[in-house]
Amino acid sequence: MESWRKSPRAWALSMLAPGMWLALFFLAPLSLLWLISFGVKTGITSIDIDWTLANYARAAQPLYLAIFLKSLWIAAATTTICLIIALPVALVISFAPQQLRAWLLLLMILPFWTNLLIRTYALIAVLRGSGHVNSVLGWLWQLPDGLLAMIGLGGHHLMGAQFTPLEILYTDGAVVIGLIYVHLPFMVLPLYAALNSMDRSLIEASLDLGAGHVRTFFFIVIPLALPGIISGVILTFIPALGSYLTPDLLGGPGSQMIANVIERQFKAANDWPFGAALSFLLMYAAFFGLALRGLADRRAAQPGGAW
């Protein structure tokens, strides 16, 4: 960890390229945006930086705070469900035979070979009223109805007179489904990494000493996988919080998230200072999450740490 002190020149040299990259493509545009967030629009395309806090004050209005809260809620629901789905998936992959494991991981990242927009459009086709989910449900609905008809009860409409397609698309639920679909690999991969490096003998010891599978899972596996869980939660929660394409395409009339508001400030409303202020509030929320992670790491690093 301290090895860079021994050859500082080599270290500096190796940091040159990523440092320049970071400065040019991350720090410079971000600083510009940060300045703009303290600006005021003086013409259609002109912005004066006069260090006003008016944009932040406007962003703190109940209207925008409510949209922030709604985004937090959708991102939290996405992350929670992702975690619940990803834990068993990651366990299965890490306990799979070596040859199979590579294939399972490949399957996990396979959707990334297709563009997000195309995948979202595919989801529209799956979720819509006349889409695939509803045709399967309609087909399943017909099965018992057909059986009832065979035993002479067909006329009684015990299953209801007609199959009503589920209204999934254009709801908040569709947004959460879309976000889970997109972010699941970001949860599975760090979980897999954590589980894979876990000392298996601890599980065996737990089982030998009389703990059941459930107890072993909750008291041995989960604490050991905790760094992976935290990474996965952050990798899922932060992009989900800032997503705008998914609510745009899958959401209903009330599914607007904060990134949709930000997008409108930069495009149709042409109000960059306000859009920049909203963006930075979103970014501070993300930093807050990362700070929590740092805190958890430090606790874990302590010899007598809680985990």
Next chain:
Amino acid sequence: MHRKTGFSGRGAALTRRHFVQATAAIGLTLGGLPKAAFASDAEEKQLNFYNWDTYIGETTLADFEEATGIAVKMDLFAENDELFAKLREGNPGYDVIVPTSNWVARMAAADMLAPIDHGRIPNIRHLDQRLMEDDAFDPGHKFSLPYMWGTIGIGYRKSKFPEPPSSLKWLYDSGKYSGRISLMSECDFLLGMALKYLGYSLNSTDSAQIAQAEALLIKQKPHIKSFAEDNGQDLLASGEVDLALEWSGDIAQLMAEDDDIGYVLPSEGGAMWQDTLAIPKGAPHPQNAHAFINFIHEPRVNADITRLVRYATPNQAALAQMDAAYMQNPAIFPPAALLAKSEMILYQGEQAISARQEACTRIFAA
């Protein structure tokens, strides 16, 4: 934004607009930025055209090159705000652009457009005088000449309605078709048509009237399936909704594929728009740009374009070459009495846009 959607069939929900975004996002960018030409005395034989997708004739660009020797490089944009954002920090090298009327005014106010020399466009004589006089967005057509025009109205599934749903009431103020309605998410028109329903001007800047329109929409919201991002026609095509507030051209293209789709301009009046040809400031080839605009309004050329894009052309000489099916299509040419009640969407200044945008944020958040 809209209109230039191509294969919006029942199965394929992918409009061309989104297809363009998608391919661009994958990395197959369509050409990228044209290089700004280095100034020379005689203009080099090149032209950079920034257009909507499927919004030019199949052979127009090749024909132009054959006639003049000027090679055209076309880039595509999908929304007016995309065009605006691209030119915001200076013209990256485009010679001819295709902004919609209200954006012409915004771009002119931002000093982004170069004046057009009407003397160098003799084909201007073919343009419909009535349209030329409807020039509140660009007095005297100093910066723009009309390319195509159209309306915003109600697309509907005919079999669900014994009578055409000709009032905005069914979209904005009634639970009769609850869950079967899509409105446009584009704020100017979402609020503008609510204002129209309430009997005010489409372009109203009166805060009390806008508040009233906002309240109307918040009350109606439970009945609305979607504030569609330029995909109302897809929702209509796939049967998700039976009523859609949409661009006339999007519905006209759907009508060509599906006999069960109709289009009416509301009895309260609709919104009108013009897409225009304009030359952005700092265009590297202004002479070629004038020649190109003139060429597009050559009657034969214009008729070829119109046959493909199926919008209303302002070019009278080209109209004379169109067939009856085109001339009698109510989605392309609505009844004159309803057109008279309709209004051209205007640019009312940044304050007005800001106020409308905030009203829309409240509606979407309600």
